[in-house]
Amino acid sequence: MDEKKNAIDATTFENLLYLSRLSPESSNVDILAGQVRQIVDYFEILSQYAGDENPYDAYPATTVESLRPGDVEKSLEPSDLKKISGEFMDGYFRVPKVLGGGA
Numbered sequence: 001m002d003e004k005k006n007a008i009d010a011t012t013f014e015n016l017l018y019l020s021r022l023s024p025e026s027s028n029v030d031i032l033a034g035q036v037r038q039i040v041d042y043f044e045i046l047s048q049y050a051g052d053e054n055p056y057d058a059y060p061a062t063t064v065e066s067l068r069p070g071d072v073e074k075s076l077e078p079s080d081l082k083k084i085s086g087e088f089m090d091g092y093f094r095v096p097k098v099l100g101g102g103a
Helices: 010-019 024-048 078-082
Strands: none
Touching: 010 024
8 A cells, every 4th residue: 555644554454354344355455455545545635625614503503592482281181082082091092003913
């Protein structure tokens, strides 16, 4: 591999092969090493255009004042739920069995 400051040495290349579960034939190692070198070079080109700004600046800021109020309101009573659905029993909604018998 070439001797750049970010060059991938033979040990790093072997680790990459191991991590990616690649085991190329001996004739393909040079081709694969060249492709990895091209990828690293491409990232060096891209890093020239990387901005130093905060990536979260792209999203609008949310202030606490614009969120909904935390007021507690009355919810439905169990007797109201029984009127809405006949499948409400003992505080729970009865649903079809999904697991075990096949869907």
